[in-house]
Ligand code: HEM
């Protein structure tokens with residue numbers, strides 16, 4: 001399900017109808033995030049289950065993940081959470097130019113995070129200690145979960161890019177900006193998931 | 205009328221322009237009632253297909269040495285039978301089907317919150333169903349509807365198709381769940397407070413979060429199984445460090461709540477049919493409503509009662525046994541409320557009522573065997589035998605399917621404008637009732653005697669009862685054929701129903717049959733519970749519904 005799909009029921013005009021439709025869409029979108037969260041939780045359960053199934057962790061022959069690099073990469077992602085927050089706030093207060101800059105900054109930081117992830121994957125797969133998706137339960141859980149998260153970030157970056165174009169075209173007004181709210185919620189959601197993934201893969 | 209005024213111009217009064225042309229009206233329709241009927245038709249088509257598979261199973265079991273199909277094929281047949289009945293028949297009929305058809309009108313809404321998503325959700329369903337059945341072409345799954353690894357890892361390509369198909373119906377269910385939750389929270393007519401909602405709405409309200417949350421958990425398990433099969437990524441294969449028991453956890457974390465997805469809406473149907481034909485207010489309205497919510501919540505905490513033989517630590521097993529017992533309490537409360545509703549009522553024995561009463565009896569039996577199974581020592585003895593098959597069919601056929609039939613006889617006049625034939629209906633009921641018990645009652649003692657389920661042959665000492673069951677199952681199938689004949693005949697020649705043939709009191713009966721696409725000319729205001737038969741109807745604003753006055757203007761025309 002996508003935001004666009006919900007948006008297909010949109011109606012024009014800032015009237016009571018719009019306000020109520022927006023409430024519906026907000027609630028629907030939050031519920032979508034809840035079920036997406038369940039999807040992550042199930043894989044997190046699987047990871048913790050496999051991790052505790054006996055051989056010790058990381059399994060024999062696999063190095064611990066590099067915390068320092070991932071920590072810097074996390075800072076980049078959390079920074080993008082902050083810029084996204086300011087983007088929405090500025091939009092609400094009618095500061096359109098600032099909004100656009102913060103939105104662009106979010107996109108750049110999000111893309112930067114993805115670049116960092118690609119670098120880390122490259123290191124893990126082609127570095128000294130070859131690990132890949134299918135090479136064991138470590139690779140299975142690590143690449144599935146971080147990959148799923150990376151895909152979410154990727155979709156987020158695409159969506160925010162669409163937001164930039166739409167905003168430039170004047171789609172959103174001060175009374176009518178559900179698309180931006182949804183984007184912000186989604187982006188914070190992706191951030192929170194990363195806090196959990198970072199803790200259980202790098203710190204635990 | 206202050207409440208009504210507050211809503212005017214808002215979503216409650218919002219009307220989409222009537223769609224034009226066959227395709228927009230009946231194929232890619234946005235109207236919840238049409239989508240409901242689409243679900244019902246598609247669901248019943250899949251019901252016939254999986255029914256054929258069931259008869260193949262029973263025909264195989266006429267003889268201890270089988271002989272109707274090869275043992276490998278037999279495994280494919282029961283696996284697809286179970287999967288299709290659960291995901292393509294019972295769940296879609298009860299949620300997408302009756303849910304869409306009935307509850308938006310019952311809460312006084314003009315449609316669901318997201319009509320477009322509703323259409324999407326429906327159209328995913330037949331595609332997924334065809335994918336599931338097409339798995340026969342590439343070697344269908346063979347590990348039963350729960351597809352335990354490692355067998356499901358070794359199965360032919362059809363098992364991956366199975367994963368994809370069930371994943372897709374899951375997406376459809378999730379969308380429906382979100383849609384229904386928002387609709388019930390936000391789209392109720394003025395005055396329709398939570399404690400005035402009809403019990404069918406409560407059933408859907410308890411089910412929708414399960415559709416939304418549990419189904420996503422299953423999606424994760426299916427995705428993992430799929431990528432393990434296709435890309436060799438180890439999750440479940442013990443030789444690569446994975447864990448087959450983990451699949452069981454992930455699967456039952458979904459599938460136990462899923463059994464409530466399959467029964468809570470049926471509880472809702474029964475709770476509408478019983479008071480209508482007993483002409484008595486439902487006994488314990490709040491108890492029924494809240495026990496549904498309690499069951500839905502507790503349903504997430506009992507999954508491991510399917511895994512008592514899977515080597516869980518004993519200190520983990522015990523809480524699961526106790527919580528499973530506790531779930532029996534709200535279930536018992538409901539059975540008590542229904543019985544008390546019947547008590548002293550002026551009962552009209554219509555076909556819908558017969559199915560509802562049959563439901564109460566048979567579901568109780570299934571619930572009692574469920575409590576047996578929750579007892580670990582007993583379960584260790586009968587797990588993997590026909591006793592389980594007996595239990596699950598008493599709750600799923602005696603419960604869910606009887607609920608579906610009750611709903612069909614009850615709401616068919618609302619959707620078509622014509623009554624189903626009552627004589628054929630009663631023949632259908634009695635043959636079905638006898639055939640059903642003949643098929644599944646003996647499975648209790650066969651199971652206790654140790655006849656294993658999901659095996660193509662059996663010990664000759666069980667021959668008599670197996671033949672008895674097979675013959676009874678043919679009777680049951682014949683009864684279902686009568687039902688289909690009845691539907692096809694009544695659509696064209698049935699008695700005209702009028703708006704309210706049963707003298708029922710919920711909102712859907714106060715508008716014409718079938719209702720206009722906008723449901724209500726004016727959104728009604730609600731003043732009380734619908735079930736008090738001695739009082740006038742607790743609605744205002746419905747005066748024009750059955751007159752020829754012009755339809756409301758499409759306010760949001762665009
Ligand atoms: C009073 C409530 C219930 C209790 C205590 C209960 C308990 C149980 C237990 C303990 C099992 C596991 C048996 C085993 O595999 O060893 C089981 C199996 C099953 N139950 Fe129930 N149950 C209840 C109601 C229901 C309902 C309402 C449904 C569905 C509408 C249902 C559907 C099933 C199914 C499909 C299975 C078999 C799964 C399989 O294929 O192995 N049950 N039940």
Ligand SMILES: [Cu+2]
Nearest residue numbers: 460507509510
């Ligand atoms: Cu269960």
